[in-house]
Structure formats: structure tokens, C-alpha cells
Amino acid sequence: MPEYSLPKTYDFESTEQRIYAWWSDNGYFKPTNDPNQPGFDPTRKPYVISIPPPNVTGELHLGHAMFVSMEDLMIRYHRMKGVPTLWVPGTDHAGIATQLQIEKALAREGKTREQIRREEFLARTWAWKEKYGGIITQQIRRLGASCDWQRERFTLDDGLSVAVREAFVRLYEKGLIYRGPRLINWSPGLRTAVSDLEVEYSEEPGTLYYFKYMLAGSPGDFIPVATTRPETILGDTAVAVHPEDKRYQAYIGQNVIVPILGREISVIADEYVDREFGGGALKVTPGHDPNDYAIAQRHNLQMISILDEAARVNSNGGPYEGQDRFEARENLWADMRTAGLTIKEEPYTLNVPRSQRGGEIIEPMISTQWFVNIQPLADAALEAVRDGRIKIVPERFTKVYYNWLENIEDWCISRQLWWGHRIPVWYCADCGEMTVSRDDPTACSHCGGGNLEQDPDVLDTWFSSGLWPFSTLGWPEDTPDFQYFYPTTMMETGYDILFFWVARMIMSGLEFTGQIPFDTVYLHGLIRDEQGKKMSKSYGNVIDPLTVMEEMGTDALRFTLLVGSTPGNDMNLSLKKVEANRNFANKLWNVGRFVTNSISQAPASPQAEPDWTLADSWIWARLQNLVNDVERLFQNYQYGEAGRQIYDFFWGDFADWYIEIAKLQLSEGSDRAYYTASTITKVLDISLRLLHPFTPFVTEELWGHIKRACQDHDLNIYPDGDWPPALIVAPWPEPRSPEGWEDEKAADFSLVQDIVRAIRNLRAEKGVKPGRRIPAIFVSEQKSAVLSSQSRALAALAQLDLDQLTITGRLNTKPEGHIGLVIGPVEVYLPLSGLVDQREERARLEKDLAEIKAQVERLETLLGGAFAEKAPPAVVRKEQDKLATYLVTAEKLQLQLDALESS
RNA sequence: GGGCGGUUAGCUCAGCUGGUUAGAGCGUUGCGUUGACAUCGCAAAGGUCGUUGGUUCGAGUCCAAUACCGCCCACCA
Numbered sequence: 003m004p005e006y007s008l009p010k011t012y013d014f015e016s017t018e019q020r021i022y023a024w025w026s027d028n029g030y031f032k033p034t035n036d037p038n039q040p041g042f043d044p045t046r047k048p049y050v051i052s053i054p055p056p057n058v059t060g061e062l063h064l065g066h067a068m069f070v071s072m073e074d075l076m077i078r079y080h081r082m083k084g085v086p087t088l089w090v091p092g093t094d095h096a097g098i099a100t101q102l103q104i105e106k107a108l109a110r111e112g113k114t115r116e117q118i119r120r121e122e123f124l125a126r127t128w129a130w131k132e133k134y135g136g137i138i139t140q141q142i143r144r145l146g147a148s149c150d151w152q153r154e155r156f157t158l159d160d161g162l163s164v165a166v167r168e169a170f171v172r173l174y175e176k177g178l179i180y181r182g183p184r185l186i187n188w189s190p191g192l193r194t195a196v197s198d199l200e201v202e203y204s205e206e207p208g209t210l211y212y213f214k215y216m217l218a219g220s221p222g223d224f225i226p227v228a229t230t231r232p233e234t235i236l237g238d239t240a241v242a243v244h245p246e247d248k249r250y251q252a253y254i255g256q257n258v259i260v261p262i263l264g265r266e267i268s269v270i271a272d273e274y275v276d277r278e279f280g281g282g283a284l285k286v287t288p289g290h291d292p293n294d295y296a297i298a299q300r301h302n303l304q305m306i307s308i309l310d311e312a313a314r315v316n317s318n319g320g321p322y323e324g325q326d327r328f329e330a331r332e333n334l335w336a337d338m339r340t341a342g343l344t345i346k347e348e349p350y351t352l353n354v355p356r357s358q359r360g361g362e363i364i365e366p367m368i369s370t371q372w373f374v375n376i377q378p379l380a381d382a383a384l385e386a387v388r389d390g391r392i393k394i395v396p397e398r399f400t401k402v403y404y405n406w407l408e409n410i411e412d413w414c415i416s417r418q419l420w421w422g423h424r425i426p427v428w429y430c431a432d433c434g435e436m437t438v439s440r441d442d443p444t445a446c447s448h449c450g451g452g453n454l455e456q457d458p459d460v461l462d463t464w465f466s467s468g469l470w471p472f473s474t475l476g477w478p479e480d481t482p483d484f485q486y487f488y489p490t491t492m493m494e495t496g497y498d499i500l501f502f503w504v505a506r507m508i509m510s511g512l513e514f515t516g517q518i519p520f521d522t523v524y525l526h527g528l529i530r531d532e533q534g535k536k537m538s539k540s541y542g543n544v545i546d547p548l549t550v551m552e553e554m555g556t557d558a559l560r561f562t563l564l565v566g567s568t569p570g571n572d573m574n575l576s577l578k579k580v581e582a583n584r585n586f587a588n589k590l591w592n593v594g595r596f597v598t599n600s601i602s603q604a605p606a607s608p609q610a611e612p613d614w615t616l617a618d619s620w621i622w623a624r625l626q627n628l629v630n631d632v633e634r635l636f637q638n639y640q641y642g643e644a645g646r647q648i649y650d651f652f653w654g655d656f657a658d659w660y661i662e663i664a665k666l667q668l669s670e671g672s673d674r675a676y677y678t679a680s681t682i683t684k685v686l687d688i689s690l691r692l693l694h695p696f697t698p699f700v701t702e703e704l705w706g707h708i709k710r711a712c713q714d715h716d717l718n719i720y721p722d723g724d725w726p727p728a729l730i731v732a733p734w735p736e737p738r739s740p741e742g743w744e745d746e747k748a749a750d751f752s753l754v755q756d757i758v759r760a761i762r763n764l765r766a767e768k769g770v771k772p773g774r775r776i777p778a779i780f781v782s783e784q785k786s787a788v789l790s791s792q793s794r795a796l797a798a799l800a801q802l803d804l805d806q807l808t809i810t811g812r813l814n815t816k817p818e819g820h821i822g823l824v825i826g827p828v829e830v831y832l833p834l835s836g837l838v839d840q841r842e843e844r845a846r847l848e849k850d851l852a853e854i855k856a857q858v859e860r861l862e863t864l865l866g867g868a869f870a871e872k873a874p875p876a877v878v879r880k881e882q883d884k885l886a887t888y889l890v891t892a893e894k895l896q897l898q899l900d901a902l903e904s905s
Numbered sequence: 906g907g908g909c910g911g912u913u914a915g916c917u918c919a920g921c922u923g924g925u926u927a928g929a930g931c932g933u934u935g936c937g938u939u940g941a942c943a944u945c946g947c948a949a950a951g952g953u954c955g956u957u958g959g960u961u962c963g964a965g966u967c968c969a970a971u972a973c974c975g976c977c978c979a980c981c982a
Contacts, residue, residue, distance in 0.1 A: 008941090010941085010942070011942085011944070012944090203979095203980070210982085227982085228982065229982060230982065231982085234982095242982095274981090275981090275982090276981050276982080278981090279981055279982065280981090280982065283982095284981085284982055285982075286982095287982095291982075292980085293980080293981080293982075294982085353980060355980090398909065398910080399909090401908075401909075402908075402909070402977070402978080405907085405908070405977095405978070406977095406978075409978080409979080497977090498977095500977095501978095528976095532916090532917070533917095534917095534974095534975080554944095565919090566917090566918075566919095568918090568919080570910085571910075571911085572910090572911095572975090572976085573917095573918085574917060574918080575917095576916090576917065576931085578916095578917080578930080578931050578932090579917075579918090579930070579931080581931085581944080582929095582930050582931070582944090583930090584944065585942095585944040585945090586944090587944085588942070588944045588945090589941090589942065589944080589945085591941085591942080591944095592941040592942035592944095592945085593941065593942080594941080595941045595942075596941035596942080597941085598941095599940095599941075600941095634921090635921080638921065640921060642919080643919070643920080643921070646919065646920095646929075649929085649930095650928095650929075654929095657941085657942085658946085661941075665941095759947095759948085762947060762948065763947090763948060763949085765936095765947090765948085766935075766936065766947070766948040766949075767948080767949090769935095769936080771936090771937090772936070772937050772939075772946095772947075773937085773939060798939090801939080853926095857926075860925085860926095861925090864925070864962085864963085867962065867963095868962040868963090869924095869925085869962045869963070870962085871962075872961090872962045872963085873924070873925095873962060873963075874924085876924095877924055877925090877963095880924085881924090881925075
């Protein structure tokens with residue numbers, strides 16, 4: 003019974019929470035260089051990430067799993083490199099989203115927020131937050147997030163609220179915030195303004211209505227006008243035609259009559275009008291259409307609002323007052339038809355603006371709101387990326403970023419909600435002036451009166467999240483954290499919030515701190531279902547990360563997300579992939595079992611280290627190669643590719659080949675066994691270190707077992723037995739340049755692999771029973787030394803009879819009753835007498851020969867052409883070597899064929 | 906209307922500065938109780954890298970055009 007008997011299967015359930023608590027208890031998530039602790043060194047540059055704060059009452063979804071995995075990978079990698087790292091966690095109050103949840107809960111009690119009043123509503127929301135606010139952060143912990151939880155923040159914290167007020171007041175004092183009536187996007191269901199970004203457009207079938215605008219001056223005469231929204235006729239203040247449109251030129255300046263209402267409005271000329279569309283004339287509704295609003299400003303037109311907060315027709319709508327906007331549409335149209343004012347209706351595809359949150363149709367309305375004059379901030383934000391102070395990965399998103407900022411409109415920041423940062427503006431009942439203040443004022447700053455009332459509105463959630471990278475570090479106070487950890491290093495998030503969040507953080511960071519908030523933006527893609535469809539509850543294709551973690555382990559999910567994604571590209575997730583990676587975790591585990599057993603069985607007190615075997619050299623070279631590649635890929639943010647390469651190395655090279663050969667070397671006893679145990683331990687150790695940022699739990703757990711086994715058996719793989727206390731803080735493997743011997747060893751080992759594969763292949767083809775050991779004759783002039791040294795390995799891997807192996811430089815006659823194989827410079831003969839079929843053999847040899855000859859021909863042409871002169875010498879030499887090998891192979895194949903003919 | 910991404914094996918995808926026989930996982934087929942692992946092993950089948958043209962000694966990789974799929978921005982009522 004081995005001393006270390008690990009279970010056969012990796013048990014993630016019993017591991018993950020224990021390991022997480024252990025890391026946390028040992029303080030590994032905290033920065034190793036902390037400005038609030040003794041021994042702080044301000045010259046060491048930290049690596050800092052601010053977490054994209056999830057909605058405080060949200061539930062974990064795959065988007066969270068994605069960014070947590072990615073950021074945790076970045077953090078763990080840098081931590082292992084010895085860089086002081088800080089990952090600041092926190093949550094967002096998510097104004098609209100949270101308020102909607104509370105309102106829904108209220109609705110179930112048959113209440114509205116207006117009924118219970120603001121104070122009571124906020125109390126309930128806070129209670130809700132207290133109750134559910136911990137769930138999401140708990141779930142993020144389950145993913146293995148190595149955040150410094152002592153620095154956790156919430157956007158409505160006192161400190162962050164101070165930051166929000168500071169930001170608002172500064173902008174106001176600089177004249178970059180203003181209040182006024184403007185056409186904004188109104189959400190009638192939520193009864194609040196929303197920003198342009200919060201409106202989504204969807205193509206939907208609708209109707210284009212044609213009707214008559216009767217001329218006031220000449221009865222019976224009319225201008226035909228088309229609209230998709232007849233109810234807005236009630237708010238028309240002009241009819242516009244193109245100035246050069248001959249049909250209507252005569253009417254310009256005349257009056258037309260608004261249907262049903264009978265108001266007179268004038269016909270104006272504006273180049274915006276498209277003569278081809280509809281009748282060529284445009285009704286102008288400045289109060290409910292952005293383009294019409296612009297026209298109205300050019301022509302100084304009156305602006306009429308016809309809808310109230312709930313999008314019901316108001317008193318400007320005459321007989322339709324009180325009707326819902328869609329109801330009014332039908333009724334007005336019916337009345338117009340009765341009045342003979344309609345022309346026709348035709349089907350038409352509309353682009354309907356809908357609320358990102360509620361999904362209802364957004365109504366453009368004129369409303370008094372607070373705005374940020376964004377242009378100066380946008381210019382600075384553009385400059386920071388243009389001059390390279392901030393780098394966006396993948397690079398193509400910089401163009402998207404530029405395009406948005408170059409065409410940006412002022413930002414409507416006030417929301418008619420209750421849950422959020424209340425606007426720090428007070429209105430004086432005595433003098434009517436505004437007091438804008440960082441602290442709650444007791445008196446009007448203008449008249450000194452005490453009759454102050456605070457603006458009832460709150461700020462857009464993104465206003466506070468825009469301050470996140472520095473508000474979480476203590477800004478506006480100049481705290482030690484802010485001084486040391488700001489600017490942060492990496493902003494990792496989904497490309498879908500590039501505008502909402504990233505751009506605004508850059509604008510705010512530059513404006514308020516005078517510095518960039520982070521130097522790199524890494525954007526990951528969205529996660530879709532197996533077919534590439536968006537996951538949504540209505541499709542029923544949502545994958546719940548918690549279920550996946552429960553069933554297959556956190557590491558399997560993390561590895562799938564990390565390795566399955568390419569920067570900026572969406573990924574399609576299927577459970578099959580997670581399953582494959584659960585199997586990988588299990589593979590790791592079982593290699594670990596093998597290694598711990600080997601350690602505990604290895605002989606003690608080593609003598610001098612024996613020469614490395616070919617396999618030893620090969621695996622070291624491969625591993626070193628891997629370390630270098632991973633480092634390069636990490637530097638280029640190619641995390642997925644790095645993970646894939648580690649996977650391939652671990653399974654395809656280490657487990658499939660080296661471990662199999664190691665079994666032989668271990669059975670040799672004494673020093674060879676000791677050093678082989680040491681080698682597999684070292685290779686595993688480095689593999690675990692490389693994998694740790696991807697799959698932290700299984701690697702940490704396994705590494706702990708390896709460490710204990712080594713310590714108990716005096717096997718030192720770290721100098722002086724100086725083991726790191728935990729894998730999470732173990733040093734990252736150092737890249738090294740090759741020493742020159744690697745290529746030859748790689749070529750020799752690859753020959754061994756090819757021989758083994760060829761023999762296995764033939765055995766399978768001929769139906770030789772697995773396990774049956776057969777004799778073999780190896781013939782090669784150039785490689786007999788390699789073959790001799792590898793006889794045991796060849797015998798074991800290809801199931802040959804070691805006692806009946808012949809290795810020779812040349813053979814005069816082909817052995818009777820053998821099947822011959824040619825692998826490069828090596829011939830192998832296997833005595834499969836009963837299974838030899840002359841015709842089959844000839845066919846096989848001819849096929850191989852034909853292939854080789856084709857290659858020879860190709861290479862001869864290649865090397866005879868301009869390639870030999872123009873290609874780099876190293877590339878040419880490689881091809882020449884190949885040709886030489888092919889020629890030898892061809893020759894040997896030909897000899898075998900000849901032998902077959904003559905027998 | 907403008908911009909971006911994708912198109913590689915039956916499916917889902919890698920393939921990063923061009924190097925000459927294009928990879929993985931899953932699936933399929935055949936064999937298998939080799940004391941790490943059946944969440945496994947061995948072997949096999951399977952691809953004119955969307956199309957056309959160009960640059961180059963050399964193109965899945967670079968350039969141009971084009972088709973289809975998807976996304977973002979703008980929003981002609």
C-alpha cells in the first residue's frame with residue numbers, strides 16, 4: 003500500500019472551499035507591499051485591477067465567471083512573478099436594475115413606491131441590499147477570485163458618495179454640468195430619463211400612414227405627408243419641404259391646418275427633407291422627435307409636448323387628452339379618415355427605440371434634466387489613447403472607441419429614480435437660486451435663507467461607476483492607497499461596456515485625477531450558447547455557472563472560459579467542453595498520484611547524478627520551450643493559446659510519453675530511479691505553477707501533496723528544500739534561452755516516437771493482440787547508437803520482446819517472414835509470418851514509396867528553384883535535411899520492394 | 906448609411922511577427938482489465954483553410970475585390 007494514497011478521482015467538492023479559505027486565512031490575497039503596513043517600499047511598481055463591480059443584488063452568470071477567471075489569471079500570474087498585486091473587489095448599486103426589483107416586490111404587495119414614499123422605499127432597498135448583497139460576492143469567491151476582500155467597496159458607500167459629490171461639484175464649478183430643458187429619451191414605464199446608450203433599436207413591422215395637410219389659404223389644396231406615428235400630428239408645429247422641390251415651392255411660407263385640432267402651422271423649407279420619401283414633405287414634431295427638434299431649432303419653431311410622464315396625451319392633445327399614445331394613434335387616424343384627410347396606409351419596417359431595461363418603447367420628450375458637457379472630457383480621453391498612454395487590447399477596438407468619442411453627445415445624468423446618488427443641488431424657495439454643495443447645506447448660498455429643497459433626482463449609475471478605479475482607493479482624499487495603487491494597471495471587461503463604462507472611466511479619471519485610470523484595457527467577448535445564440539431565459543439556453551461548478555468543478559469551468567476564448571471574440575460554450583476540461587483536471591490529479599507514489603517509493607541517499615537519458619533531455623527541452631512560449635504569449639495577452647499549449651504539453655508530452663518511459667527508469671532502481679522521481683516531480687511542479695492561474699484549486703491541492711511527499715522523503719526540488727509556503731505564492735517559472743543541445747535530442751526522441759507509432763500502427767492493423775510481446779530487428783547505420791540506448795523504451799512502448807531485439811547497422815538479406823517498416827533512416831522488421839500477405843505488403847510499400855517520392859520530387863523542385871537563393875539559409879537547410887532523409891527512406895523502401903519481388 | 910468580426914475536419918474552435926505534409930476537443934470506427942488515470946490508453950478515418958485575383962522563392966497567415974453569417978454605431982419621417 004503506497005504511503006500516499008490519493009483518491010483515484012479528483013474530488014473538487016471537498017477541495018475548493020477548503021483551499022479558498024486557506025488562501026484567505028493566510029492573507030495571500032493581500033498585496034505583499036502595502037502602503038498601510040510597515041516595511042512598505044514605494045518604489046516597487048504594483049499591478050492593480052479594479053473589478054468590474056457586479057450589480058449588488060445580481061446573481062452570478064457566465065459573464066461574471068468570464069471576467070473573474072480572466073482577471074484572477076492576470077492577478078495570480080503577477081503575484082507569482084513577485085509583483086505586489088491588488089485586486090479591488092466591490093459591487094454596484096445598479097440604480098435602475100435594483101429599483102425595478104424592489105418595485106416588482108412592492109407590486110406583489112399591491113403597492114407602488116409613491117404610496118410608501120421615498121424614505122420608506124429607500125429603507126426597503128437597503129434592507130434588500132443587506133439581505134441579498136452578499137450573494138454575488140460569495141459566488142465570486144467560489145470562482146476562486148483572489149481579491150483583497152478587506153478593500154471591498156460598494157458604490158453607495160460613504161466614501162464613494164463623497165467621491166460622487168466631489169466629482170459633480172467640480173464639474174459644475176467648471177461649468178461642465180448644466181441643467182435645462184432638452185429633448186431626451188424618456189422611459190414611460192420607469193418614468194425617468196435615460197441616456198442615449200440605454201436605448202436599443204429593434205426592427206419591427208409597422209405602418210406608414212399617408213395623409214393630407216390642408217392648405218389654410220386655398221381650400222381643397224393639400225400637401226401629402228407620411229408618418230409612422232400619427233399621434234405626433236397633435237404636436238406638429240410645421241410642415242417642411244425641400245427648398246428646391248418644385249411641387250411645393252409655392253407653398254413655402256403659407257399655412258396648413260393641423261388635422262382635427264385645427265391649429266395653423268406654417269410650411270417651411272429645409273434641406274433635411276428627402277424629396278423621395280413619402281410625399282416629399284415632412285411633418286415637424288419638435289417635442290417628440292430628435293430630427294424635428296433640430297429643424298425646430300434652426301427655424302425657431304414652437305415646441306409642443308403632447309405627452310405626459312406616462313406617455314398619455316396631455317391637454318395639448320385636444321379631444322385625445324388622457325389617452326395612451328397608441329390608443330390616441332388609432333383614434334386620431336380613425337377621426338382623420340372620417341374627415342377625409344387620410345390617403346393610404348402601407349406596411350413599413352420601423353426601427354423602434356426600446357429601453358435597455360424595461361424593453362418598452364422609448365419616447366423622445368422635452369424635459370428638464372442635468373447634463374454633462376462632454377466634449378472637453380471626450381477630447382482628453384481621445385488623446386490618452388491616441389498618444390498611447392492607454393492601450394486597448396485587441397487593438398481594433400481603439401477605432402470603435404475613437405468613433406464613439408468623436409461623435410459623442412452631451413450626457414444626460416439625471417434619473418427620476420430614488421435608488422442612487424442624489425444630485426447635490428438644493429433649490430431655494432425664497433430666492434429661487436440653486437446651491438450646489440459637497441456637504442448638505444443649511445442655508446441658501448445666495449440669499450442665506452433656510453428654505454432649501456434638494457433636487458429629487460439621482461445620478462445615472464454610470465456616473466459613479468465612472469469614478470470606480472480611484473473612488474475605491476480613497477479619492478478624493480489623498481490616501482496611501484490612492485497614492486500607491488493609482489493609476490491602476492489593467493481594466494479587464496467585456497467589449498459591450500466599452501462606452502458605458504470604460505470610456506467614462508477614462509474621461510473621469512483624466513478630469514478628476516489628472517491621470518489615466520489604467521494603462522491597459524483588455525476586452526473579452528460575450529459568451530453564447532453552443533450554436534452561437536445569445537443566452538437568455540426566454541430561449542431556455544442559459545447555462546448557470548454555479549451548476550456547472552457543482553457538477554464539474556470550478557477549475558474545469560475556468561479553464562474552459564480561459565482557453566476557449568480569444569481576445570475580443572465571442573465564444574460559444576458547451577458543456578462538452580467543460581467536461582473535457584474536467585477530465586483534464588482529473589488527468590492532472592492522476593499524474594499527481596503517480597508522482598507522489600513514485601516519490602514515496604524512490605530510493606533515498608542519492609549518489610552522483612547519472613547522465614540524462616534521451617527522454618530526460620527531451621522533456622526538459624520541451625518544458626523549457628513551453629515556459630518560454632507561455633511567457634511570450636502572456637506578454638501578448640494570448641492567455642487562451644498559452645493554456646492550450648500547457649494542456650498539450652502536459653497531456654501529450656509529459657503524461658503520454660515521458661511518464662511511460664519514467665516507469666521504466668523508476669524500475670531500474672538506485673540513482674536512476676531517484677533522479678527520475680526527481681525529474682517527474684520537477685516537471686510536475688513547473689507544470690502546476692504554469693497552470694495555477696488557470697486552474698488554481700486542483701493545482702494548489704496537488705502541489706500541497708507533492709510538497710509533503712517530497713519533504714517526508716527528503717527529495718529536494720527547490721534549492722535547500724526551501725519550498726514556498728503555497729503554490730499561489732510560488733515563483734513563476736523563469737524563461738531561459740536554449741543551450742544548443744536541444745534540437746538534436748528533440749530529433750532523436752521524435753524518431754523514437756515515430757518508430758513506436760509505426761509499430762503500434764502495424765500491430766493494430768494486423769490485429770496483433772495488445773500485450774503480446776514480439777521480437778524485432780532494427781536496422782540503421784546512422785541511428786544504431788540511439789536505437790541501442792533506447793531499446794528498453796522502444797520495447798516497452800511498442801510492446802516488443804526485449805530479449806529478442808536485434809539492432810544492427812546493416813542487413814544483407816531481408817529476414818524471412820518479416821514485415822518491414824521504414825521510418826526515416828531506420829528499418830524495422832517484425833516477424834509476423836502468419837500475417838504476411840505478399841500483395842498487401844507490396845501495396846503498402848508501394849503506397850509509402852509513392853508518397854515519399856512525391857515529397858522528394860517536391861523538395862527537389864523547391865530546392866532547385868529561387869527558394870534556395872532567396873529563403874533564409876536556416877529554412878533552406880531544414881528542407882535539405884528533409885530531402886536527405888526522404889532519399890534514404892525511399893532507397894530503403896525500394897530495397898524492401900525488390901526483396902519482395904525476388905522472394 | 907458607416908465600421909468591425911467570422912467563414913479552417915461531422916460539430917465547437919485554435920492556428921499571434923508569411924517558412925512549404927494545417928492542429929485540438931467532442932463525435933465516428935476498430936482494439937484494449939499494460940498496478941497514475943475507463944473522467945483512461947492505443948490506432949484509424951475525416952480538411953482544394955468561403956470565392957476570385959494579387960504580392961512573394963513561399964500565403965490558412967499579407968493586400969484587393971466578392972459572397973454569406975453575426976455584431977456595433979448612426980437613425981429618412
